[in-house]
Amino acid sequence: MKNPLDSLWGTIISGLVLLIILYVISVNLLR
């Protein structure tokens, strides 16, 4: 499997996915 960080768009998409994961955690677990 290719490392998504090898491409700039893969990096941006990975960042957006991480953002969604952290957002869901912060809304549901940190209240």
Added chain:
Amino acid sequence: MELIIDRWLHIWAGITWIGLLYYFNAVQVPGLAAARADGTNAGITKHIAPRALLWFRWSALVTWLTGAYYLERSGIGLTNAFLLRGSAATIGIGAWLGTIMLFNVWVLIWPNQKKVLGLVQADDAAKAKAGRVAFLASRTNTMLSIPMIFFMAASAHFPIAR
């Protein structure tokens, strides 16, 4: 007054840091690959990259220090932020991401870039390995910057965790 100056410096240094991070990832890396192909890369590695890295690593440190000072002095509390306590959790996630990014700058990117740029001695195999580590650390920081900026902005204007 001291807090608004600190916050202003934090944003100023942060723009410099993340702006240079995006320059490396969106401009210099693909530009160097094209320059290597036609043999015109020497000027970039000799004159541009060291200057960009100088501003990059020191603005990263200033960003972190002014951010830590703000957390402690504003009443949020550095410990509360890093332990994700209550309303400090939103900025705390941003602070954790920024701290990981600062570690990447000073522990992974800068020491390895020194080998790549010939500022310290390294053979070709070590340079290639150092280049890969620095590249992936830089890309990791670009990835982390996306949620980091979101949580930094959200903490002031749209608190998520209460």
